[in-house]
Amino acid sequence: MVAVAAPRQLPRLFQHKKSLIFAAIVVAWLVLWLVFRNVGTLALGAADLTPLHRWINGVNDAVGASRNSNPVFLYFFNEIRLVIDEFVTFIQALIAQPSFGRPVPVIGWLGVVAIAGFVSLAVAGWRVALLTVAGFVFLGLQGLWQESMDTLSLTLAAVVISLLAGIPLGIWAGLSDRANRVLTPVLDFMQTMPTFVYLAPLTLFFLIGPASATIATLIYAAPPAIRITAHAIRSVPRNTVEASESLGATRNQTLVKVLLPSARKTIVLGVNQTIMAALAMVTIAALIDAPGLGKTVVKALQTLDVGTAFNAGLAIVVLAIVLDRVTTAAAGERRKLPRWALFGGLGVTGVCVYLSHTYLWAAEFQSDVEIGSSINKGATAVTEWAQDSLPVLTGGFKDFVTFALINPLQALLAESPWFLVALVVVALSFMVGGVRSAIVSAVCIALLIATGLWQDSMITLASTLVATILVMLLGIVVGVWMGRSRRADRFIRPVLDAAQVMPAFVYLVPFLALFSASRFTAIIAAVVFAAPVAIKIIADGIRAVSPATVEASTALGSSSWQTIVKVQLPMARGALTLAANQGLIYVLSMVVVGGLVGAGALGYDVVAGFSQGQLYGKGLAAGLAIVVLGVMLDRLTQAAAKRWTN
Amino acid sequence: MDPVISVRDLWKVFGPNASQLVASDELKALSRQELMDRTGAVAAVRGVDFDVAPGEMFVVMGLSGSGKSTLVRCLTRLVEPTAGTIVFEGENILDADAKRLRDLRRNKFSMVFQHFGLLPHRTVADNVGYGLEIRGVPRAKRGERSQEVIDLVGLSGYEKSYPDQLSGGMQQRVGLARALAGDPDVLFFDEPFSALDPLIRRDMQSEVIRLHREVGKTMVFITHDLSEALKLGDRILIMRDGKVVQVGTGDELVGAPADDYVRDFVRDVPKSHVLTLKWIMRPPRPDDELDGPELSPETVVREAVRSVLGADKPVKVVRDGELLGVVADEEILGVVAGEA
Numbered sequence: 013m014v015a016v017a018a019p020r021q022l023p024r025l026f027q028h029k030k031s032l033i034f035a036a037i038v039v040a041w042l043v044l045w046l047v048f049r050n051v052g053t054l055a056l057g058a059a060d061l062t063p064l065h066r067w068i069n070g071v072n073d074a075v076g077a078s079r080n081s082n083p084v085f086l087y088f089f090n091e092i093r094l095v096i097d098e099f100v101t102f103i104q105a106l107i108a109q110p111s112f113g114r115p116v117p118v119i120g121w122l123g124v125v126a127i128a129g130f131v132s133l134a135v136a137g138w139r140v141a142l143l144t145v146a147g148f149v150f151l152g153l154q155g156l157w158q159e160s161m162d163t164l165s166l167t168l169a170a171v172v173i174s175l176l177a178g179i180p181l182g183i184w185a186g187l188s189d190r191a192n193r194v195l196t197p198v199l200d201f202m203q204t205m206p207t208f209v210y211l212a213p214l215t216l217f218f219l220i221g222p223a224s225a226t227i228a229t230l231i232y233a234a235p236p237a238i239r240i241t242a243h244a245i246r247s248v249p250r251n252t253v254e255a256s257e258s259l260g261a262t263r264n265q266t267l268v269k270v271l272l273p274s275a276r277k278t279i280v281l282g283v284n285q286t287i288m289a290a291l292a293m294v295t296i297a298a299l300i301d302a303p304g305l306g307k308t309v310v311k312a313l314q315t316l317d318v319g320t321a322f323n324a325g326l327a328i329v330v331l332a333i334v335l336d337r338v339t340t341a342a343a344g345e346r347r348k349l350p351r352w353a354l355f356g357g358l359g360v361t362g363v364c365v366y367l368s369h370t371y372l373w374a375a376e377f378q379s380d381v382e383i384g385s386s387i388n389k390g391a392t393a394v395t396e397w398a399q400d401s402l403p404v405l406t407g408g409f410k411d412f413v414t415f416a417l418i419n420p421l422q423a424l425l426a427e428s429p430w431f432l433v434a435l436v437v438v439a440l441s442f443m444v445g446g447v448r449s450a451i452v453s454a455v456c457i458a459l460l461i462a463t464g465l466w467q468d469s470m471i472t473l474a475s476t477l478v479a480t481i482l483v484m485l486l487g488i489v490v491g492v493w494m495g496r497s498r499r500a501d502r503f504i505r506p507v508l509d510a511a512q513v514m515p516a517f518v519y520l521v522p523f524l525a526l527f528s529a530s531r532f533t534a535i536i537a538a539v540v541f542a543a544p545v546a547i548k549i550i551a552d553g554i555r556a557v558s559p560a561t562v563e564a565s566t567a568l569g570s571s572s573w574q575t576i577v578k579v580q581l582p583m584a585r586g587a588l589t590l591a592a593n594q595g596l597i598y599v600l601s602m603v604v605v606g607g608l609v610g611a612g613a614l615g616y617d618v619v620a621g622f623s624q625g626q627l628y629g630k631g632l633a634a635g636l637a638i639v640v641l642g643v644m645l646d647r648l649t650q651a652a653a654k655r656w657t658n
Numbered sequence: 659m660d661p662v663i664s665v666r667d668l669w670k671v672f673g674p675n676a677s678q679l680v681a682s683d684e685l686k687a688l689s690r691q692e693l694m695d696r697t698g699a700v701a702a703v704r705g706v707d708f709d710v711a712p713g714e715m716f717v718v719m720g721l722s723g724s725g726k727s728t729l730v731r732c733l734t735r736l737v738e739p740t741a742g743t744i745v746f747e748g749e750n751i752l753d754a755d756a757k758r759l760r761d762l763r764r765n766k767f768s769m770v771f772q773h774f775g776l777l778p779h780r781t782v783a784d785n786v787g788y789g790l791e792i793r794g795v796p797r798a799k800r801g802e803r804s805q806e807v808i809d810l811v812g813l814s815g816y817e818k819s820y821p822d823q824l825s826g827g828m829q830q831r832v833g834l835a836r837a838l839a840g841d842p843d844v845l846f847f848d849e850p851f852s853a854l855d856p857l858i859r860r861d862m863q864s865e866v867i868r869l870h871r872e873v874g875k876t877m878v879f880i881t882h883d884l885s886e887a888l889k890l891g892d893r894i895l896i897m898r899d900g901k902v903v904q905v906g907t908g909d910e911l912v913g914a915p916a917d918d919y920v921r922d923f924v925r926d927v928p929k930s931h932v933l934t935l936k937w938i939m940r941p942p943r944p945d946d947e948l949d950g951p952e953l954s955p956e957t958v959v960r961e962a963v964r965s966v967l968g969a970d971k972p973v974k975v976v977r978d979g980e981l982l983g984v985v986a987d988e989e990i991l992g993v994v995a996g997e998a
Contacts, residue, residue: 255775255833258736259789259840260764269792273779 030443041436045428052429054466058616061630062464068629075216085217093223100169100222104303108161117161120368120375121152124161126361128334133357134349136341147334152377155384156305156327163294163304163331166222170229170290175283178234182241182282186275187267192242199235206597206642207232207293208604208618209635211300212628225294225302233290240282244275277343284339291335292515295328296605299622305331309517313608318525319392323384325518332514395525402526410532413478418531422474426467433457433470437644445651456644463633469641471613475531475606476599476641479538483595484588486539487546491591492576494547495554495584505551508544516541516605524609534606534615542598546591553587554580589653596645603638614638660748661709662844662876663733668706668742670728670900673699680741690899702728703739704900710844710878715870717879717891725900726880730846733878734767735759747843764793768837769846772853774829776821776836783808783817786835793840807835810872811865827858831865838873847879851886863889884923888912888932896920913937929993930959938993939975939983946984952976953985959993966990 056062061069079085105111106118119127125148133141151160185192211228218224248271256270272279298306305324312321349357368374398406425433434457441453460469494501519537527533557580565579581588607615614634621631669680671693679685679699690701702725710716720726731737733744735751744751751762768789776785784791787804795803808817811831821829830850837845847866851859863886870877881887887894888908896903896911896919904916912932915921936955942948950971953962962985966973972986 249773249775251771251773251775252777254736255769255771255836256777256788256792258734258763258769258771258846259792259836260760260762261792262760265792269788270777274777276779 033443034440037436037439041424041428041432044432045424048429048432050427052431053427053470054430054461056464056467058620059627061626062633064462064464065627065629065633068632069626070629072216072628079219089217092227093218096169096173096218096223096226097221099173100166100226103165103169104162106165108158108165116372116375118369119365121148121157121377122374123361123365123368125149126364126368130357130361132338133353136338140337140341143337144334147330150330151327153383154323154327154387155382156308156324157377159303159305159308159324160327160331163291163306163328166225166229166294166297166302166304167287167290167335169222170226170233170294171283171287173226174230174234174237174286174290177230178237178282178286179241179279182238182279183245183267183272185238185242186245186271195238195242199239202231203235206601206603206635206638207296208299208601209639211297212618212621212632212635215300220301222302224300225297228297228300229290229293232293233286236285236289237282240285241275241279244278244282245271247278248274280339280343284336284343287335287339288332291328291332295515295517299604299619306515306517309521310608313517313520313524316524316529318395318521319388319390321521321524322391323387325521326387328515328518333510336510391525398526399528406526410527410530413482413535414530414532417478417481418474418535421478422471425470425474428470430461430466441648441651444648444655449648449651452647453644456640459640460637463637463640465614465617465630465634465637468613468617468634469637472603472611472615472638473641475535475611475613476538476596476603476645479535479542479599479602480592480596482535482539483542483546483599484592486543487550487591487595488581488588490543491547491550492554492580494551495557495580496572496576501551501555505548508548511540511544516602520605520609529610531606531611533609534602534611537609538599538602538606541602542595545598546595549587549591549594550584553584553591556587557583585656586653589649589656593646593649593653596649597642600638600642600645604635614641659712661745662712662714662747663710663878664743664745665706665708665733666743666745668703668729668732668744669701669740670703670725670732670737671699671701671740673697675699676740701900703732706742706897706900706902708895708902708905710876712876713874715877715879715890715892717881717887717894718897719881719884719887719891719894720897721882723899724897726882726897727848728900729897730769730848730878730880734763734769734846736769764789764840766842767844767846768840768842769848770830770833770837770850772849774821774826774833774853776829776832778821780820781817782813782819782821782824782832782835785821785832786839789836789840803839804835807838810838810869811835825858826854827862830854830862834865834869838869842875844876844878847877849880849882852882859886866890884927888927896923908932909934909937930963933959933993935959935962935973935975935985936982938989939985940989942972942981942984946986947971948974948981948984950974950984955982959990963990963994 075085079090101109104117107124108117110116111118125145128148129141129145132144148160151157181191181195185195207228210231211224214224214228218227252270252274253266256266261269294302294304295306295309298304298310301307305328308324309321309328312318312324364374434454437457438450438454442450445452460466463469490504494504516537519540520533523533523536523540527536561579561583562575565575570578603611603615604618605615607613607617607619614637617627617634618631618638620627621629621634669686671679673679675697676699679693679697679701685693685697686705688696690704693699693701704725706729708716718726718729728737732739735754739752742752746762746766751759754762777788780788783801783804786808787795787800790800790803805817808814811834813828813831813835816824816828821832824832830853833850850866851862854862866877866879867890869875879887879890881890888911891908893905893907894911895905896916898919904911904920906914909932911920912924912927912929914937915924934955935953935957938959939955948971950969950973951965952974953965953976955975955977962973966985967987967990972984974984975982
């Protein structure tokens with residue numbers, strides 16, 4: 013017995029020791045912080061540059077100078093840029109921009125509404141078709157028709173290219189294990205990288221404008237299509253495939269007649285994800301001068317014009333809802349339109365397209381009932397009212413989080429000497445994930461220092477950690493509730509789904525109205541952006557705890573609280589760590605958006621880099637620092653997850 | 659008559675270097691567990707031999723993990739055998755190339771699966787016609803043939819339904835119709851009724867017996883259910899740990915189990931339903947009166963009870979006029995009472 017008991021006690025003792033060591037590290041850090049405060053913080057002024065930043069500026073200039081002489085550019089990057097530009101311009105010419113010597117696009121608003129309505133009718137039924145028509149007309153009434161069509165054009169272009177590349181790749185990864193093994197880490201990388209980070213390098217190669225915007229969108233939007241297609245192919249039941257093989261089907265026959273039809277619904281969901289991702293990214297690509305609604309929002313945010321930002325944000329939401337409903341419904345039951353409806357719809361659509369091509373009233377959206385300016389005014393009024401009359405509520409909450417959480421953490425991270433933070437991070441990494449994690453963290457810290465943006469990184473890290481803590485609090489409370497109550501799940505899940513569909517920008521607007529531009533606003537926007545993912549993961553994890561175990565716990569007389577704390581949360585710890593990991597990555601991907609509303613630090617550096625030539629290099633370095641932070645936090649949480657779940 | 663299928667020394671080993679493992683007599687002699695411990699490989703099918711006669715209903719029975727499903731998949735090479743020969747109508751199908759194998763699957767054999775393996779996006783008629791479609795049979799002809807087999811399995815009126823609108827039993831009828839549509843020489847059944855509830859299972863068993871009688875195809879039927887095996891099988895092969903334990907008719911298994919494993923298995927079988935008189939008759943004793951009624955040695959005990967108990971003299975068991983033995987009250991009661 014003794015021999016059995018001894019090794020069993022060891023890990024517990026070890027764990028106990030671990031929390032002691034952890035506490036000792038934190039205490040030592042605090043003491044040393046008091047001693048060394050503001051020494052060696054590697055601060056860099058807003059307009060200051062390091063040699064690295066200047067060097068990148070130099071590269072940028074050199075590339076700009078040789079763009080039309082260097083063969084790599086002449087025959088590769090420029091070609092790609094031209095093809096994509098042509099494609100985007102073509103779609104814009106059809107629905108968005110005056111073209112072919114005409115004062116208006118080829119198809120005017122009436123034609124676009126008719127086409128959108130008819131497509132919705134064909135794939136999603138008359139209800140969704142009504143929603144589509146109403147939504148598109150609403151865009152026009154907002155006075156944002158052309159901006160909306162620019163956004164739609166860019167989205168469509170990116171989606172078409174994403175799917176042309178993504179679905180075949182997905183099928184390949186679905187059929188071949190080897191392809192899957194090669195593609196998975198690439199997709200992981202594409203998806204974990206914060207979206208804004210590749211905007212700047214892309215402009216280096218493809219200039220500012222639609223081509224860069226489309227390629228950035230591609231990088232963001234293609235992975236879901238690839239992944240979900242592969243997953244769909246893989247989850248066709250083995251016995252269905254076997255039955256087909258046993259009847260002598262060739263590989264192609266099995267693919268075309270069994271795998272693809274069975275996977276159709278899931279693949280359409282992948283298309284849905286791609287479209288939503290593309291829309292989100294197209295609006296963000298406004299930072300590199302992509303035309304459309306995103307640009308309106310960015311401009312308004314930069315001048316803190318909440319009314320205009322809200323109006324354009326609302327248009328993005330309307331577009332998102334319409335696109336989401338249509339594609340979600342298309343993934344449902346296959347529907348056959350009656351012949352008369354099909355031809356009738358085609359006829360009406362044809363007439364509308366003709367009218368909108370020929371007559372100005374059907375081409376240009378001119379409305380006497382312009383509601384855009386009313387929305388604008390209304391939003392501004394609400395904002396002013398909120399800022400005037402709610403400062404006790406909003407201000408109290410804001411001050412509490414700022415003074416209780418953000419300030420102390422930021423002071424600790426950003427005002428410690430760099431070597432102290434490095435030491436602490438490496439020590440903690442070693443405790444969490446052993447030598448490997450310690451090495452990864454050390455390398456990441458070295459890279460952060462090399463970017464010349466150490467203190468900015470620490471400020472951003474503090475905000476990120478605060479936001480993640482809030483995300484996890486929210487995630488655990490709401491996730492446990494959803495996991496335990498089917499009814500709560502039924503009501504909350506659609507809201508979360510809708511929230512995830514919204515482009516990140518849109519979140520900023522109402523919080524900007526409530527809290528004005530500050531670090532806190534950026535943090536709250538990041539929390540709202542990241543919380544749905546974390547909540548869903550935790551809810552699913554709680555739900556996945558075996559009902560038999562919960563029943564047994566109840567039968568032993570546990571209270572609900574005891575069941576949650578002693579059974580469900582511990583058994584769902586895999587989900588908890590995954591939620592923390594995803595929460596971190598989502599929060600981090602909002603850093604740049606936060607930079608637009610006063611988050612400062614890395615986010616501001618990136619945004620400033622887009623708009624001011626001499627800060628280009630610094631912006632790029634800040635983007636790199638965000639990636640490095642992301643990699644470090646991702647590795648650390650994954651190592652923690654591994655250790656904790658085993 | 660030549661067997662339709664003749665299997666010799668068939669091996670299937672899952673794991674690294676499987677083909678080298680079966681080349682070694684030493685490793686082949688190991689038990690499954692020992693092989694697993696020594697090499698990490700799993701021997702699912704180990705040196706199986708058997709023949710299936712034309713028109714026969716051949717049942718392979720074993721518990722889960724006995725290798726029976728792997729065995730039937732080896733026969734059509736849905737699972738690639740590691741070693742051995744499978745001669746089908748004079749041709750070793752292990753030598754067939756991909757194209758020939760497809761031809762065989764399209765024309766010569768077809769399979770009915772435990773979980774049906776229907777295509778959810780196709781109607782019943784299109785599911786049944788799927789095999790014909792991939793062979794390139796024109797649509798009109800396909801519809802005609804599908805309708806024939808749909809009628810044959812009793813699904814008339816459901817042609818336009820989708821699989822998820824049908825009960826499990828009906829879905830399996832679709833699976834059966836699909837297998838029959840190509841008019842194959844051999845039908846393989848992989849535990850086709852295990853997923854069905856007991857009443858439906860009984861219906862489907864009768865259905866298969868009826869079809870076997872009507873279309874006269876050779877059938878290989880996999881099951882883990884002994885009563886199903888005894889009900890359907892002309893002959894039964896019992897598998898354990900990938901090996902053949904015994905092959906024989908139902909009454910042979912019950913009357914003369916090859917080892918304790920089989921004896922244990924058949925212990926609860928109602929013997930009077932399976933055993934025939936030849937298994938319980940005894941040699942006539944001098945004091946027997948031999949002018950009683952006569953019965954054939956193949957008469958099942960259950961059917962002989964009334965005649966034997968009703969006669970006041972022992973019943974003679976006679977084949978072609980030759981007296982093989984006698985059965986009296988005590989033999990009959992021994993079987994019937996033994997079941998209580």
